[in-house]
Amino acid sequence: MGLVILLVVGGLIGWVASIIMRTDGQQGIFLNVVVGIVGALLAGFLLTPLVGGAPITSGVISLPSILVSLLGAVVLLGIVNLFRRGSVR
Template structure:
């Protein structure tokens, strides 16, 4: 995937992930993009562990994997924030 595709998938996955975890009000566009890109990496890593393909192009499967990863990332961040 090209850099523009990563940004688009990252923005979409980060935004949806922040909606699911309730972080949307505290996140801006840049944070959504970063969260989605990192989430795609996490989701791809998890999928490879269970024997599935990770983010492999600009398609619905890749977006779903990225959303899964961003929800996991935001859940971890929320748990850390609550401990403080």
């Protein structure tokens, strides 16, 4: 059950991140889920120890963990855009 929740929350986080970065029209549902989960993983490993709390991948879904995961997904989309287009947006 935890994997299903991670996929749903990761998909929502990836979708919101793609709207923030204005790449929503270029991505499908699958890529939104991938960006959300990979962004959550990166944020869980890098940002969560600095901010405190539990990462979203541990099964704890709270507002700070969702915000940190969203930040990780936005940063991941910025990096992908930087390599694809030469600019962050």
